[in-house]
Amino acid sequence: MREADLIEGIKEVIDTEMELSRETLLEEIDYYDSVAVLSLMSYFDELGVGVAPKDFEELKTVGDLVDLAGSILDDR
Amino acid sequence: MAKISFNDIGISAIVTTTGGRRVTIDEEAERFGYDERTLKRLKRSMGFESRYVVADPSVCTSDLCVASAEKIFEACELERSEIEALLLVTQTPDYRAPSTAIIMQDRLGLSTDTVAFDINLGCSGFINGLYTAYCMIRSGLKKILLCVGDVASRFAYEGDRNLTPLMGDAGSAILIEAKEGIESHFVLHSDGSGYEHLIIPDGGCRHPFTARSLEAVPDSDGVPRRRVDMYMNGPEIFNFTIKVVPKMFRELLEYAHAQKEEVDYFVLHQANRYILQNIAKRLEVDASKLPMGTVGKYGNQNSASIPGTINAFLHEPFSSARQKVVFAGFGIGLSWGAVLTEVDRIYAPPIEHYQAGKGDEHA
Numbered sequence: 478m479r480e481a482d483l484i485e486g487i488k489e490v491i492d493t494e495m496e497l498s499r500e501t502l503l504e505e506i507d508y509y510d511s512v513a514v515l516s517l518m519s520y521f522d523e524l525g526v527g528v529a530p531k532d533f534e535e536l537k538t539v540g541d542l543v544d545l546a547g548s549i550l551d552d553r
Numbered sequence: 554m555a556k557i558s559f560n561d562i563g564i565s566a567i568v569t570t571t572g573g574r575r576v577t578i579d580e581e582a583e584r585f586g587y588d589e590r591t592l593k594r595l596k597r598s599m600g601f602e603s604r605y606v607v608a609d610p611s612v613c614t615s616d617l618c619v620a621s622a623e624k625i626f627e628a629c630e631l632e633r634s635e636i637e638a639l640l641l642v643t644q645t646p647d648y649r650a651p652s653t654a655i656i657m658q659d660r661l662g663l664s665t666d667t668v669a670f671d672i673n674l675g676c677s678g679f680i681n682g683l684y685t686a687y688c689m690i691r692s693g694l695k696k697i698l699l700c701v702g703d704v705a706s707r708f709a710y711e712g713d714r715n716l717t718p719l720m721g722d723a724g725s726a727i728l729i730e731a732k733e734g735i736e737s738h739f740v741l742h743s744d745g746s747g748y749e750h751l752i753i754p755d756g757g758c759r760h761p762f763t764a765r766s767l768e769a770v771p772d773s774d775g776v777p778r779r780r781v782d783m784y785m786n787g788p789e790i791f792n793f794t795i796k797v798v799p800k801m802f803r804e805l806l807e808y809a810h811a812q813k814e815e816v817d818y819f820v821l822h823q824a825n826r827y828i829l830q831n832i833a834k835r836l837e838v839d840a841s842k843l844p845m846g847t848v849g850k851y852g853n854q855n856s857a858s859i860p861g862t863i864n865a866f867l868h869e870p871f872s873s874a875r876q877k878v879v880f881a882g883f884g885i886g887l888s889w890g891a892v893l894t895e896v897d898r899i900y901a902p903p904i905e906h907y908q909a910g911k912g913d914e915h916a
C-alpha cells in the first residue's frame with residue numbers, strides 16, 4: 478500500500494469531507510472522536526497492523542497516524 | 554483451552570423480560586447535553602434509538618427472571634417439582650449474600666431438593682451458564698432452569714455519558730433438559746489480565762466500601778463516575794473483541810467440524826451495533842444471519858442479550874423450525890465463549906416488558 482492510499486483510507490474510515498495531508502492536525506478533523514479511533518483501530522487490524530488503544534493517545538497529526546502503519550507502506 | 558461436546562441435551566424454552574420503562578436517545582441527549590453532531594453520530598454509527606430499564610428502582614434481577622420463569626411454567630407442560638437445579642448468572646444480585654438463586658427457589662415454589670447458586674459473569678454469562686447446566690444434565694439431573702440477567706441501570710452511573718446510554722435491564726429464563734439428537738460443542742476462554750477494563754472497583758474485599766466510594770470523580774475524559782459504578786475502557790474492550798471473537802469462531806467451527814454455511818443464525822452478545830458490524834465483516838457472514846438490533850432498541854442486556862435477541866428478533870424461526878445456531882458471548886472478566894448447537898421448535902415468545910404484579914418481593 479502507498480502512503481497516499483492509506484491517507485485516503487483513513488479519510489474514508491473517519492468519514493470526514495476534509496482533505497487530509499500528513500500535516501493535518503487530528504483535532505481539527507470533523508468527526509475525529511472516540512468512534513473514529515475505534516474505526517481506525519479496526520481498519521489497521523484489517524490491514525494487518527498490530528495496534529493497541531494506547532498507540533492512539535499521543536497522536537497529533539495525520540502523519541503520526543500514518544506512521545503507526547509504516548511497516549505496511551511500499552513507498553517508505 | 555476448554556473445548557467440550559455434549560449429546561442429547563438441549564434448550565426447550567427461552568423467555569426474556571426487560572425493564573418496564575423505555576428511554577429514548579433523544580431524551581438522554583438532552584440530559585447529557587450531547588450536541589447535535591454527537592447525537593447524529595450515536596444514532597448513525599452505534600444505532601442508538603432507545604433502551605428499556607426498570608421503571609421502579611426497587612425492581613431487581615430476580616423480579617425480571619422470576620417473571621420470565623413464571624411464563625415458562627404457564628406455557629410449558631412442566632411441574633415445578635420437576636426442576637432439579639436453578640442457576641442465576643448475574644452481576645447485580647439482590648443481596649451481597651446469599652445467592653439470589655436460592656431466594657428464587659422459594660419464590661418460584663421449587664422443591665427444597667433443588668440445587669441453586671449464582672454465577673458472577675456478564676456478557677459471556679449465557680454461554681458459561683449453558684455449559685454449567687449441560688454439565689449438570691450430563692451428571693444425571695433431568696430439568697434445569699437457567700436464569701441470566703442484570704439490572705445494569707443500577708451499576709451504570711447516571712452521569713456516565715459513555716456507559717449509561719448503552720445499558721438495558723433484562724432477565725431471561727431458559728429451560729434445559731434431555732433432547733435426543735441434539736449435539737452441542739463449546740469453546741470457553743478466560744483472561745484475567747484484562748480485569749481492569751470492565752470493573753466495579755469498590756465494595757468487594759480488595760477495596761471495601763467507604764464514604765469515598767460514593768464520590769463522583771471525573772476520569773481523564775472528564776466523565777464522572779463513582780467507585781461503586783461500572784467502569785468500561787471502551788477502546789480496550791473493542792480491541793479485545795475484534796481480536797478474540799473472530800478467532801473463536803474459526804476455532805469453534807474447526808473443533809465441531811462444521812462449515813459456517815451450515816449455520817442458520819449467529820446470535821452474539823449484543824455489545825453494540827458497531828462492534829457486531831465489525832465482527833460480521835471479519836466472519837464474512839450475511840447480516841440477515843447475525844442480528845444486530847438489540848442494543849438500539851433495548852440496550853446492552855449483558856448476560857441476557859443472547860436470549861433477549863432471540864425473543865426480540867428470532868421468536869418465529871426458533872418456534873417454528875429446527876435451526877443450527879452459534880451463540881457467542883464476550884466481555885467482563887475478560888471472558889469469552891461460544892457454542893454451536895441446534896434448537897428444535899422451542900418455546901420462544903416475543904420479548905416482554907416487566908409489569909409489577911403478584912409474586913414480587915419488592916411490591
